[in-house]
Amino acid sequence: MFKRGIRRQIVLHYFFVVFLALLLVEVIFLFAIRAYYYDSIFGHIKNHVEVVTDFVGGRSDTEENVSQELLNTFKLDKTQYEILDDQGNVLINSTGFESDRRVQTSDLPQALAGDIGRWVGRETTTGEQVMAVSKKFQLSGENVYVIRYVTSLKGVNEKLFTITLLAALIGVAVLAVVFIFSVGLANSIVRPINNITQVSAQLAKGRFDKRVKGNYRxxxxxxxxxxxxxxxxxxxxxxxxxxxxxxxxxxxxxxxxxxxxxxxxxxxxxxxxxxxxxxxxxxxxxxxxxxxxxxxxxxxxxxxQNEMKLVMNRVNLREILQEIMLNVWAKGEQKQVHLKLEAEELPYFVQGDANRLKQVFLNIVDNAVKFSHENSWIFLTLQKENGFISVAVQDTGIGISEEHLAKVRDRFFQADHQHGGTGLGLAITQQIVELHHGEMVMQSELGVGTTVTVTLPAAEDEEPEEELSSYTEEGPEDEKEVI
Missing domain, CATH: 1.10.287.130 (Signal transduction histidine kinase, dimerisation/phosphotransfer (DHp) domain)
Structure with missing residues (x-):
């Protein structure tokens, strides 16, 4: 009826879960109803047996007199009683026919032990299902007898069968409703998935104008x-x-x-x-x-492709910035843009790749010069705080709009095509900073200027053995780290 797929799985799983739950409930219900009916019959006969045994207990009459009195006074409709000896032989029964059979059902030992015996089973002669309730009593204070009531369960079983059939019909109706509901539920899931699959197939073919339509939840x-x-x-x-x-x-x-x-x-x-x-x-x-x-x-x-390797050393950021200022000095002179480094007399060492860090700050400072107005200043600020060193490059140039600021670090994006470039500079800068476990933050306002702040973890403070002219402090070969 259903081809293999999610729809079929949902319907089958949902149907079988409800079916098993319903079957369990109905089985428990039917056993409870059966127990209720049987216990009601047993309780009624038990009460009657107790009254009878109290009545005949301790009397000195003969078995025949007692039997006749029981028949006249304590008979029950659709129930026969028997008087047995302690061996299970039927001495007297309410039918009036002599019986030479011997009772061997489980209610007899229970009665002889002093309890009220109960047995449910099939009568050997008729094959009919019956319930027997037995209790012992004494005549003349000596002889032990057992009074036993036997009643047919045919009527009760017919009622139980009717209840079972009705419960089964209700279960079938519930399963039919569940099946219809599960089909609807499966369709509500499968149809959107089919729609999404069709759109995905179109996108895979290059039709990128296709969209998934519908308000799915x-x-x-x-x-x-x-x-x-x-x-x-x-x-x-x-x-x-x-x-x-x-x-x-x-x-x-x-x-x-x-x-x-x-x-x-x-x-x-x-x-x-x-x-x-x-x-x-x-x-x-x-x-x-x-x-x-x-x-x-x-x-x-x-x-x-995660193939860029960094050669890690202790790097002095102050010397990197000073060298960058010299590199862009000629370009700044052409636009009369002045650069100023503001830093306290502190060690500004980080653990990083000197060439890549120079590439980062050269790109940032070069952009600041490129987008600055004539006769303006660019401030490079070095700060060390809480185990981190931050470098802020602030200009008063054309700035970046809020719309472009969110995309300016995306690959190939160019906020101003007039100045040329590949649109990869800031994307590369961002990734290099992240490889150094740092962070780059950009703040800008259109027409006011831009501030780019790069924060890197500071290296552990160590006193250099001698003054180095290079911006890296190289240790022994085994102290270098390549990542």
């Missing part, structure tokens, strides 16, 4: 929202990738055009020495620019 709603978000992110990533390809193509074409043009010019001959120097200077500059672009792309690829 709970986990299915979360799954649909996640799939739609994934599709939107794929579209955005593809757009960013296309923009990156367009941007990097332009970035590569510009220096290559300059190199090609000057190479052809120098190759033609008839040039003066000054023109040669200018051409070679431009070729060298554009070549360095190309190398920087390629290295940036390679660094990003290594970070994405």
């Amino acid at each position: 709970y986990e299915l709603g979360e799954l649909a929202s996640t799939l739609n978000y994934m599709a939107e992110e794929i579209v955005r990533t593809n757009q960013v990738k296309d923009d990156f390809i367009s941007s990097i193509s332009h970035e590569l074409r510009t220096p290559l055009t300059s190199i090609k043009g000057w190479s052809e010019t120098l190759n033609m001959g008839d040039y003066d020495p000054e023109e040669t120097r200018v051409g070679m200077r431009i070729i060298s500059k554009e070549t360095e620019r190309l190398i920087g672009l390629v290295e940036e792309i390679l660094d990003f690829s290594k970070l994405q």
Whole structure:
């Protein structure tokens, strides 16, 4: 009826759980009803037997007189009584027929032991199910006898059968309702899953305009929202990738055009020495620019594949920042942008890769110079507190809008395409800082300026054996750590 799948599993599991629970309840109910009826019959006969034994107990009459008096006074409808000796032989019964049979049921030993015996079973002669209740008594204070009442359970069993049939019909009706409900429940789960599966198949074929439609609840709603978000992110990533390809193509074409043009010019001959120097200077500059672009792309690829290795040493952040200020001094002079380092006379050592940390801060400071106004200042602040060293680079440039600030560290994202670049610089910077177990926080306001703060764990304070001109304090080979 159902093909293999989640719908079938839900229906079967739900149906069988309810079926087993219902079966257990009905079995307990039927046993309780049967016990109630049987106990009621036993209680009624037991009370009657106790009255009878109290009446005949201790009397000196003969068995015949006692039997006749019991028959006239203490008879029960649809119940026969018997008087047995202590061996189980039937001496007298209410039918009036002599019997030579011997009673061997379990109620007799119970009665002889002083209890009220009870036995439920089938009569050997008729095969009918009966209940026997027995209790001993004495005549003349000497002879021990057992009075035994036997009643048929046919009527009770017929009622129990009717109740059982009615309970079974109710159970079937309940299972039918449960089956219909479970099918509806399964469909409410499977249909959204089928819809989500179809949309996923379309997305796998490259149709990223497809979305999961429908207001689904709970986990299915979360799954649909996640799939739609994934599709939107794929579209955005593809757009960013296309923009990156367009941007990097332009970035590569510009220096290559300059190199090609000057190479052809120098190759033609008839040039003066000054023109040669200018051409070679431009070729060298554009070549360095190309190398920087390629290295940036390679660094990003290594970070994405977790292949970037860091050579860890004790690094002096003050000397790194001082060297970076010298590197960007010429670029800052062109825009009349001034840089100032503010730091107390403290050791600012961290455990890290000096070259990669220089790459981090060079990128941050270079961006600050690039987006600063003319005749402005950039402040580099070093602070050490609670086992961490923070470097804040603050400018008063064009700033970043709140919308772009959340995305500026995403790969390939460019807030300002006019200044060029691959859009990978801050993404690489972020990941390098994280590899050093640090944190980079950006605060910016459009038209006011930007502050980038990098916080790194401070290295344990150690006194260097001698003043080093390098920004790294290298120890023995076995103290270096490569991660």
